[in-house]
Structure formats: structure tokens, C-alpha cells
């Protein structure tokens with residue numbers, strides 16, 4: 001079964017062909033990062049315009065790399081939400097046009113389900129499992145009893161982990177998106193600034209990063225006000241330790257409490273070396289299997305949408321031609 005995946009929810013224009021939900025036949029990502037960097041973030045209008053310019057080329061390239069004809073495909077899976085509405089609509093309309101012209105069904109995929117199913121590209125998902133979602137807009141723990149069944153047991157009460165990374169990066173004058181740059185600085189050896197950890201209530205699986213973010217901003221401000229040089233490495237190490245400690249403690253505790261067979265991490269921040277190592281180590285000690293996608297499949301891509309789309313296709317999920325972009329779409333269990 002060949003699924004064409006399409007993703008345009010934010011600032012990546014992406015298309016991929018996935019075979020049987022696990023094999024990447026082709027994967028094309030046109031990133032807008034270079035274009036958006038001068039604005040220090042994603043400007044929705046700019047994102048939509050760049051998606052329009054890229055989408056047809058990206059889809060054609062994905063088919064060409066796969067060496068397949070449209071008639072070889074079985075369905076088109078596309079991100080339905082959440083994301084920027086104008087950006088989502090470019091992908092959805094391209095998916096509809098392509099599917100209609102080629103007599104294929106369309107399947108609307110939740111962006112976070114896509115991040116989760118990026119793991120299927122490297123490993124078999126084993127249920128029940130606990131998924132830690134850490135991305136630019138989400139920080140959640142999701143319990144899955146089986147394919148397509150999502151139960152949120154905890155989430156951030158303020159900033160997402162990726163958002164905190166990007167804001168702290170700005171304080172340190174690092175380029176957008178800041179996550180990978182902070183990660184790199186944090187890998188170096190040396191002292192770390194001691195920042196607080198937001199543990200919240202003892203039994204909670206929720207997260208909070210706004211206090212930590214403020215602590216970093218205040219610390220940096222005070223250093224500069226004293227006329228001293230800010231040690232960016234020490235700030236990055238301290239900030240990353242705080243984030244990783246909390247994410248790891250919550251995830252391991254949830255995995256034990258729910259007695260899962262596997263823990264998977266997903267989303268842009270799961271590319272973080274500190275987080276990957278900490279989860280690997282703590283879960284190995286707890287004897288729980290751990291999976292995380294290869295770095296390039298942690299951030300936005302269409303292979304993950306194709307992987308999730310395949311499982312939805314198998315479950316009989318099909319979308320209507322009236323499908324619309326849903327900027328605030330909730331992650332609900334699959335039904336058909």
C-alpha cells in the first residue's frame with residue numbers, strides 16, 4: 001500500500017511516499033527557515049505564500065524520487081490541523097486536487113498523530129504505550145491502548161517546550177529556531193546556571209515552562225545590568241537540564257504508573273540530545289522499551305503524515321471532499 005503524505009501546517013512544505021506505513025520510499029521537505037529567519041519567527045502570510053510556491057514542485061519531486069505514477073498510490077494523507085489555517089489550506093487543497101484528479105481517497109491526519117507515527121518508520125509500536133509529545137506548540141503525555149486511540153494524561157499549562165527553547169534562544173541572541181542551537185551549547189562541558197524546575201503537584205503529569213523561561217530572562221538581564229559578560233553555554237546547560245529533568249521524570253513515572261510496553265518520544269524537541277540520552281538511560285533502568293525517531297523525522301515532515309495516514313487507511317478512515325483546515329484541531333481517537 002502506497003500513501004502520499006502532505007504536510008504544510010507551519011513552515012515546512014513537505015510531501016512523501018510511504019509504503020505499508022513503515023517504509024520511506026521518498027521524502028521531500030522544503031523548509032522556509034531561511035526565509036522566515038529574518039523575521040525571528042514564522043509570519044503566517046509569508047508561510048502561506050511560500051507554501052503556494054513550493055507545494056506542486058514538492059509533490060512532483062516526491063513522486064519522482066519514489067519512481068511512482070499517481071496510479072500506483074492508494075490514498076493521499078494530509079495534515080488537517082492543528083496549525084496555521086492559511087498554511088494548512090494550501091496542503092489540503094493540493095491534496096484534494098491531486099486525489100480528485102487521480103481517483104484517490106483523501107485522509108485528514110492530525111499533526112500530532114503524525115509526530116507520534118514517525119516512530120513507526122523505525123520501530124513497531126507496542127501497546128499499551130506512552131507517547132511524550134514535545135514540539136513547538138505542544139507538550140503532552142498521551143496514553144495509547146491501541147492504534148489510533150489517544151488519551152491525554154498531561155499537558156503544559158503555559159508554554160510548550162519548543163516555545164521555551166525558542167524564547168530562551170532569543171535571549172541568548174541565537175538564530176531562529178533556537179532549539180538546536182541551545183542543544184549544541186548545552187552539549188559542551190562546563191558549569192551550569194542553576195534554574196528552577198516546575199514540578200507542580202506531586203501526582204500531576206502536567207508541565208509548566210513559563211517560570212523557567214522568566215528565570216532565564218531575569219538572570220540574563222541581571223548579568224547584563226551588572227555589566228558582566230553572559231555565559232551562554234552555562235545558561236544553555238542549566239536551562240536544558242531543567243527542561244530535561246522535568247520531561248524525563250514525568251514520562252518515566254507515567255510509563256510505570258500505566259504499566260506500558262513502550263515509551264515513544266515525538267515532535268521537534270525530541271531531537272534534543274540531552275532529552276534523548278536521559279530518556280534512554282532512565283527507561284533502560286526501568287526496563288521499558290524506548291523509541292524516538294531519527295533526528296530529521298522529529299521536526300515537521302510528510303513521512304510521518306504518510307505513516308499515520310496508512311494506519312488510518314487500514315482502519316477505514318476516509319475524509320470528505322469538504323475537509324477544511326482546522327487550526328485548533330483536538331487529537332481525538334480515530335473513527336470511521
Ligand code: ATP
Pocket residue numbers: 010082083111115134135136137138161162163165166177178179180183267268269270271272273298299300
Ligand atoms: P507543533 O508540532 O506543536 O504544531 P511545530 O510543528 O512548529 O509545532 P516541530 O516542527 O514539531 O514544531 O518542532 C519545532 C520545535 O522543535 C522548535 O521549537 C525547535 O526549536 C525545536 N527543536 C528542534 N530541534 C531541537 C533540539 N535539538 N533541541 C531542542 N529543541 C529543538
Ligand code: MG
Pocket residue numbers: 010011012299300
Ligand atoms: Mg517547523
Ligand code: FE
Pocket residue numbers: 111115135136267268299300
Ligand atoms: Fe510539528
